[in-house]
Amino acid sequence: MVLDEMDRELLHLLSIGMPVKELSKKMNLSLSSIEKRKRKLKEFFLNDKDQWFNERSLLHIARERGFI
DSSP states (O other), rough: OOOOOOHHHHHHHHTTOOOHHHHHHHTTOOOOHHHHHHHHHHHHHSSSSSSSHHHHHHHHHHHHHTTO
């Protein structure tokens, strides 16, 4: 899986604390599309769909790997 520009923008906007409702407006995506992308990002960074972790963990791992 490769992160596209929207995934990177989503990571950036999440990292600056933008609420999901505002993300939807800013990125011109539905709330469900935002949630699907967040789920895809978690799977990408975790490589294990069964393990649970939160948005803070997602952003921490993305920073460590140089994505944001």
